[in-house]
Amino acid sequence: MKTLIVADRLIDGTGASPVERGAVLVEKGRIVAVGRQADLGVPEGGKVVEAAPGSTMMPGLIDTHVHLAYSGIPHKKAFRAELVEMSYPAIALRSARYALDTLKAGYTSVRDMHAPGGVIIDLANAIEKGEVQGPRIMACGRGLSVTGGHMDQPGWADHTEFRDLTLPCDGAEGFRLGVRKEIKRGAHFIKINTCISFVGKEPGVWWRQEMTDDEIRAAVDEAHSFEMHVAAHTTGGPGLLSTIVNGVDTVEHAHFTDARIIEAMVKHGTFYVPTLLVNDRNFEFTPEEQGLSARSWKWLNASREAKWKTLAAARAAGVRICAGTDTGYMLTHGEMNWREIHLLVQGGLTPMEAIVAATGTNADLMGWDVGRLKPGLHADVLLVAGDPLADVTILGQRDRLRVFKGGVEVV
Numbered sequence: 001m002k003t004l005i006v007a008d009r010l011i012d013g014t015g016a017s018p019v020e021r022g023a024v025l026v027e028k029g030r031i032v033a034v035g036r037q038a039d040l041g042v043p044e045g046g047k048v049v050e051a052a053p054g055s056t057m058m059p060g061l062i063d064t065h066v067h068l069a070y071s072g073i074p075h076k077k078a079f080r081a082e083l084v085e086m087s088y089p090a091i092a093l094r095s096a097r098y099a100l101d102t103l104k105a106g107y108t109s110v111r112d113m114h115a116p117g118g119v120i121i122d123l124a125n126a127i128e129k130g131e132v133q134g135p136r137i138m139a140c141g142r143g144l145s146v147t148g149g150h151m152d153q154p155g156w157a158d159h160t161e162f163r164d165l166t167l168p169c170d171g172a173e174g175f176r177l178g179v180r181k182e183i184k185r186g187a188h189f190i191k192i193n194t195c196i197s198f199v200g201k202e203p204g205v206w207w208r209q210e211m212t213d214d215e216i217r218a219a220v221d222e223a224h225s226f227e228m229h230v231a232a233h234t235t236g237g238p239g240l241l242s243t244i245v246n247g248v249d250t251v252e253h254a255h256f257t258d259a260r261i262i263e264a265m266v267k268h269g270t271f272y273v274p275t276l277l278v279n280d281r282n283f284e285f286t287p288e289e290q291g292l293s294a295r296s297w298k299w300l301n302a303s304r305e306a307k308w309k310t311l312a313a314a315r316a317a318g319v320r321i322c323a324g325t326d327t328g329y330m331l332t333h334g335e336m337n338w339r340e341i342h343l344l345v346q347g348g349l350t351p352m353e354a355i356v357a358a359t360g361t362n363a364d365l366m367g368w369d370v371g372r373l374k375p376g377l378h379a380d381v382l383l384v385a386g387d388p389l390a391d392v393t394i395l396g397q398r399d400r401l402r403v404f405k406g407g408v409e410v411v
């Protein structure tokens, strides 16, 4: 049976001007036609879903940086304690609830950027099979990090050992093996940690390259041979430049840049996921509430300044900007993801550009048939009571939203 969804305004996720009285025709979970309602007509024997007057239809939102395994608890020690005290099955069960909260908030696809035991791969599969309700999930399994590195959680006592919390790798062959292990586990892409937050002796050095150039190249080469993309946690400086020129597909955070780095992103077609929200979120708590050292606080202040400059430079140069939040880390699932879109607007993007970052461009990053209202793509549709181009913050008001995944309304 065909379904026609109609609204006063249609945003298709490409950046094109909105269509007045727009409609999408859906059959078997896919979009079969898009246009003005007057041109599409009413399907014979089909169903018509008419949005409330003044509503906008747009693609379901996408968040390309979430951690469904994490709760969003702000204190560093409490965050770690959860991961030690909870079994991986318990973490997976909790993440199913977070996935549903995310879907209800209008997010029909997410990219999960690391989970203990790789459990979000299993959640993604359960959702795909219809056993659990949630957004479409692209999951990396465990993040790859050098021994003692960003995701190898330094600071524990010597006698402690955490199996599968992350995947420490060393040397080019070590990273190749790591990539193969995650692919064997069922990962959809690979996450690595190439450069990290650091307060250097030289003024203005806020980064440290953590993986060697050889390690980065090996991880990228191996993942690309499986036609999988690679995402990297980055901070800035030479390590970020090496990440880009050695072929990493998406750079996360990337606070500190210069003209050479921006130019390299354009040349290599790198996707930039600034995660403005998690950076801002740090300032909604005191350093004590987060258990942060004076050094970390200093770093956060410097990165807060830098990220706005990077965003403006990236936009001016035509870098592909994506909306990802780091939800799960200091941010609760479903309630806050929309704020990244608002921050992109505050950082100089037009509301339309910010919406495209959270739909069409995010879909390009993932390489999935989602993120636009276009024939052939999954019918992931969001109806918003009001006009998000006039005020993007209405995307955060759940009572204004009606969410359709694969043409079926989420209830």
Ligand SMILES: [Zn+2]
Residues within 6 Å of the ligand: 065, 066, 067, 113, 326, 329
């Ligand atoms: Zn993250």
